[in-house]
Amino acid sequence: MGQQAENILEFRNIYKAYPGVQALNNVSFSLRPGEVHALVGENGAGKSTLIKTCSGAIYPDAGTITIAGEDFAWLTPKLSRQKGIAVIYQEFDLVNELSAAENIFLGKAIRKGWIIDRKAMNERSRELFRQLDIRIDPDVLVRDLTVGFQQMVEIAKALSEETKILIMDEPSAPLTNQEIEAMFGVVRRLKESGVAIVYISHRLDEIFQISDRVSVMRDGELLATMDTAGTDREQIVKLMVGRELKETFPEKAAKTGDEDVLLELDHVTGNGLKDISLSIKRGEILGLGGLIGAGRTELAQLLFGVEPIKEGRIVYKGQEIHPKSPEKSIRMGIALVPEDRKQQGVLLHMSIRDNISMPMLKALSKISVIQGRQENDLVERFKSSLRIKTPNIHQIANNLSGGNQQKVVLAKWLANDPEIIIFDEPTRGIDVGAKQEIYGLMDELVKAGKTLIMISSEMEELIGMSDRIVVLCEGRITGELRREEFDQEAILKLASMN
Amino acid sequence: MSVSDYFKKYAIFLVLIVMIIVFAVLSPLFFTPSNGMMIARQVSFMGIASVGMMFVMLTGGIDLSIGSALSFINVVGAYFMVKMEMPILPACLLCLAISSGFGFVQGVIITKLRVPPLIATLAFMTMLSGLAFIISGGMPIYGFDKAFNVLGQGYVGPVPIPVLVMVAVLAVGAFILNKTYFGRYFYAIGGNEEAAMLSGINVDWTKQLVYTISGFCAGLAGIIMLSRLNSGQPTTGSGFEFEVITACVLGGVSVAGGSGKMFGVVVGVLMMGVLSNGLLIVNVKEYAQQVVMGIVLTVAVSFDCMSKYRMERKNKEIKAQEGGAL
Ligand SMILES: Nc1ncnc2c1ncn2[C@@H]1O[C@H](COP(=O)(O)OP(=O)(O)OP(=O)(O)O)[C@@H](O)[C@H]1O
Numbered sequence: 001m002g003q004q005a006e007n008i009l010e011f012r013n014i015y016k017a018y019p020g021v022q023a024l025n026n027v028s029f030s031l032r033p034g035e036v037h038a039l040v041g042e043n044g045a046g047k048s049t050l051i052k053t054c055s056g057a058i059y060p061d062a063g064t065i066t067i068a069g070e071d072f073a074w075l076t077p078k079l080s081r082q083k084g085i086a087v088i089y090q091e092f093d094l095v096n097e098l099s100a101a102e103n104i105f106l107g108k109a110i111r112k113g114w115i116i117d118r119k120a121m122n123e124r125s126r127e128l129f130r131q132l133d134i135r136i137d138p139d140v141l142v143r144d145l146t147v148g149f150q151q152m153v154e155i156a157k158a159l160s161e162e163t164k165i166l167i168m169d170e171p172s173a174p175l176t177n178q179e180i181e182a183m184f185g186v187v188r189r190l191k192e193s194g195v196a197i198v199y200i201s202h203r204l205d206e207i208f209q210i211s212d213r214v215s216v217m218r219d220g221e222l223l224a225t226m227d228t229a230g231t232d233r234e235q236i237v238k239l240m241v242g243r244e245l246k247e248t249f250p251e252k253a254a255k256t257g258d259e260d261v262l263l264e265l266d267h268v269t270g271n272g273l274k275d276i277s278l279s280i281k282r283g284e285i286l287g288l289g290g291l292i293g294a295g296r297t298e299l300a301q302l303l304f305g306v307e308p309i310k311e312g313r314i315v316y317k318g319q320e321i322h323p324k325s326p327e328k329s330i331r332m333g334i335a336l337v338p339e340d341r342k343q344q345g346v347l348l349h350m351s352i353r354d355n356i357s358m359p360m361l362k363a364l365s366k367i368s369v370i371q372g373r374q375e376n377d378l379v380e381r382f383k384s385s386l387r388i389k390t391p392n393i394h395q396i397a398n399n400l401s402g403g404n405q406q407k408v409v410l411a412k413w414l415a416n417d418p419e420i421i422i423f424d425e426p427t428r429g430i431d432v433g434a435k436q437e438i439y440g441l442m443d444e445l446v447k448a449g450k451t452l453i454m455i456s457s458e459m460e461e462l463i464g465m466s467d468r469i470v471v472l473c474e475g476r477i478t479g480e481l482r483r484e485e486f487d488q489e490a491i492l493k494l495a496s497m498n
Numbered sequence: 499m500s501v502s503d504y505f506k507k508y509a510i511f512l513v514l515i516v517m518i519i520v521f522a523v524l525s526p527l528f529f530t531p532s533n534g535m536m537i538a539r540q541v542s543f544m545g546i547a548s549v550g551m552m553f554v555m556l557t558g559g560i561d562l563s564i565g566s567a568l569s570f571i572n573v574v575g576a577y578f579m580v581k582m583e584m585p586i587l588p589a590c591l592l593c594l595a596i597s598s599g600f601g602f603v604q605g606v607i608i609t610k611l612r613v614p615p616l617i618a619t620l621a622f623m624t625m626l627s628g629l630a631f632i633i634s635g636g637m638p639i640y641g642f643d644k645a646f647n648v649l650g651q652g653y654v655g656p657v658p659i660p661v662l663v664m665v666a667v668l669a670v671g672a673f674i675l676n677k678t679y680f681g682r683y684f685y686a687i688g689g690n691e692e693a694a695m696l697s698g699i700n701v702d703w704t705k706q707l708v709y710t711i712s713g714f715c716a717g718l719a720g721i722i723m724l725s726r727l728n729s730g731q732p733t734t735g736s737g738f739e740f741e742v743i744t745a746c747v748l749g750g751v752s753v754a755g756g757s758g759k760m761f762g763v764v765v766g767v768l769m770m771g772v773l774s775n776g777l778l779i780v781n782v783k784e785y786a787q788q789v790v791m792g793i794v795l796t797v798a799v800s801f802d803c804m805s806k807y808r809m810e811r812k813n814k815e816i817k818a819q820e821g822g823a824l
């Protein structure tokens with residue numbers, strides 16, 4: 001193929017402005033057939049916006065998009081599809097209540113006359129899955145699939161029509177390492193068959209594993225396109241954030257081990273968990289390791305009062321508590337940053353201000369009336385300390401980039417000043433710079449005497465941040481590691497022990 | 499926001515103005531201060547109840563019981579004052595307590611027994627209507643103390659008292675929505691109940707609150723209606739719930755919950771009033787009135803929905819070249 005290969009997709013001098021932000025500023029970007037082209041940049045850099053111009057979801061203000069030699073000023077979703085472009089968006093858009101096959105053929109059902117030909121659709125889906133070398137029953141409801149398999153259904157859906165260009169917007173964010181490996185297998189096969197792929201991710205090691213070229217965006221501009229082999233992580237990060245960035249975890253103060261116990265679980269059972277005994281000390285970061293489905297999120301739900309415990313006791317500050325609702329848990333000083341941002345974390349239809357102040361709105365009110373001044377001050381403070389990228393705090397959360405939405409969720413809990421914060425996958429979809437900020441923030445929280453519980457599927461993060469790691473597998477605790485015993489192999493072994 | 503955005507956003511307001519102009523041209527009787535007051539008084543019951551309905555709809559629910567609640571309070575209020583000879587104030591307060599109580603019970607059924615709002619309030623609609631007939635024996639109850647008439651028939655200066663009550667209720671409603679924490683909860687719950695719950699909002703309590711408020715508003719409308727009509731009748735409120743729902747939807751309150759503004763509801767209510775009053779003045783026959791009303795509502799809502807849709811696609815309004823090719 002080489003350098004001369006003709007571009008199958010080319011963006012030339014694309015502009016796009018939203019009120020208060022220049023989301024795309026003179027962006028030029030090209031894609032060759034059969035290449036995997038990575039697109040990286042900070043949260044809000046404009047990656048998703050660029051993608052949306054060629055999927056027809058939005059129209060650029062100016063510029064040209066060339067697909068296989070044909071010039072367009074703008075595209076419609078239908079036209080984009082016709083030209084062989086398929087997009088897997090940052091947030092899934094599968095219908096949970098339909099089967100895998102029905103999702104794949106959503107809006108383009110195979111019919112015999114008036115009747116939907118279920119058999120043909122299942123057959124065709126099976127064939128697609130076979131091509132991708134994955135095993136999914138076409139009849140299974142999407143709701144019953146793990147996130148990893150849902151992702152595969154998304155890919156199959158994208159490929160169900162003639163596809164020459166596949167665009168993947170942070171496909172790996174919700175996946176486990178194994179699932180990512182499986183997805184890479186699929187990507188490589190597609191690439192061999194000549195499909196051109198745009199791959200967006202905040203996990204830079206993936207970029208080096210999978211991509212041929214990499215383009216870096218910052219503040220709406222495309223700064224550089226490089227051969228992946230000819231660059232390194234440091235250079236990319238520097239371009240992304242515009243300065244040298246040390247990717248390190250905060251120094252840990254040695255724990256003496258005799259800090260007082262803040263929270264204790266005593267043979268707790270319920271919500272899929274069996275016989276959990278655990279104690280959490282004041283001022284530590286307790287990491288929860290394990291595979292997806294191990295029961296870590298379920299444990300967080302119990303502590304936060306989302307689900308009731310069946311047996312056992314929870315002791316908090318020396319007193320037995322019965323977390324019955326998030327409202328009560330919040331009042332006791334417990335906070336949960338949930339893993340599913342869109343469904344559980346952020347109120348997409350409300351403003352940044354409304355989101356951040358929500359958990360403490362009552363406390364911000366005098367005789368039920370919200371103290372607007374105090375509310376704004378509080379929100380502004382967190383907006384700047386977390387560097388949420390937005391023209392103003394009255395922006396609707398839905399208009400923020402994915403990573404900035406996550407920051408809003410973090411801000412909302414920090415603003416409430418809780419004593420124990422449970423982070424469920426806190427850095428999912430967050431850029432390298434912001435990740436460092438969040439690690440720094442966690443460190444500050446601990447120094448200020450807060451206690452953190454962190455669930456993370458990112459091994460480095462788990463090892464780098466935790467004072468202690470407890471590993472779960474199938475609803476049980478399978479082991480506990482102290483800092484000097486931390487080791488990837490050991491954790492993985494405990495995570496798959498049964 | 500540019501001027502054209504502004505107009506698109508308040509398209510329904512323009513429709514109202516157009517409607518007023520049309521009627522004013524068609525009949526000299528329409529655009530007069532006294533007719534204006536008349537319209538305001540006619541819609542006052544709807545305006546009062548629409549505040550409660552709007553709150554319920556914001557949380558993603560619906561309240562079908564308010565028409566029957568209005569009839570019920572009408573009858574019960576008459577029963578208290580005429581048959582039992584209760585003094586006015588305690589009787590009115592008792593009525594408000596009862597209608598709020600019914601609203602609260604519906605809220606409890608919806609939140610604790612997980613009955614869908616449509617079904618729970620439909621059941622109360624039927625039940626309250628039946629009770630109203632039983633208590634009244636199907637006959638109007640009348641013979642009130644003169645003093646009671648003031649509420650529905652009196653004026654302060656040129657303004658009828660029901661209109662003043664409506665304005666007060668709308669103002670309090672707007673205050674709740676914009677300034678209180680629980681007002682903000684309504685929007686949060688309607689948009690995403692799970693995220694709202696995880697933010698520490700007591701969802702059950704909040705929903706019970708909105709149904710209670712809705713019951714209260716219906717009861718208040720019922721009392722004023724009683725004073726205005728001077729007799730308690732079990733059929734007073736039939737169809738009332740649909741008028742109120744229509745006014746809310748016209749005013750841009752989302753049926754799915756989570757969005758809507760008080761200003762919009764005011765416009766929606768006025769529109770309903772202008773339409774029925776205007777049609778009457780230009781002598782449209784009753785059944786034809788209904789047809790015209792249905793058509794106008796469809797056109798108005800379509801106009802509104804279309805302009806919102808266009809606004810969302812505003813970004814895409816680059817000159818529509820064929821297929822976008824250069
Ligand atoms: N509909 C919209 N209205 C207003 N601003 C928007 C809208 N969509 C995007 N933006 C803004 O455009 C900028 C670019 O957003 P975009 O979603 O492209 O970022 P991104 O690079 O994909 O970030 P992330 O990595 O966090 O997903 C952001 O500042 C965002 O707030």
Ligand SMILES: [Mg+2]
Nearest residue numbers: 048090401402
């Ligand atoms: Mg994005």
